[in-house]
Amino acid sequence: MNLEKVRTDTPLHQQYSYFDTAAASTPPRQVVEQMVDYLEKTSNLRTYHPTFRKHIYQTVNDIRKKVADLLGENSSEIAFTRNGTEGINLIG
Numbered sequence: 014m015n016l017e018k019v020r021t022d023t024p025l026h027q028q029y030s031y032f033d034t035a036a037a038s039t040p041p042r043q044v045v046e047q048m049v050d051y052l053e054k055t056s057n058l059r060t061y062h063p064t065f066r067k068h069i070y071q072t073v074n075d076i077r078k079k080v081a082d083l084l085g086e087n088s089s090e091i092a093f094t095r096n097g098t099e100g101i102n103l104i105g
Contacts, residue, residue: 022041040048055068073093081088094100 019041022043023039051072074088077091077093078088081091084091092100092103094103
């Protein structure tokens with residue numbers, strides 16, 4: 014992981030990076046771009062749409078695999094939580 018690139022891509026945190034919660038940190042540009050792309054592609058899907066849940070589960074599993082590959086782990090070991098506190102409470 015190239016920390017200088019992460020710092021460059023996270024504009025408000027040139028001196029440090031804090032990724033505990035989206036409420037207290039600015040996401041990197043790539044994250045914002047992916048979020049916008051995802052929202053634009055799925056804005057016409059509704060929870061009642063037959064493919065909505067399948068699409069969401071597939072997207073989350075694809076992201077889980079990418080995170081696992083980045084960390085050199087198995088995707089079954091990756092869990093997403095709302096924030097660091099929730100994650101600590103789950104394993105604690």
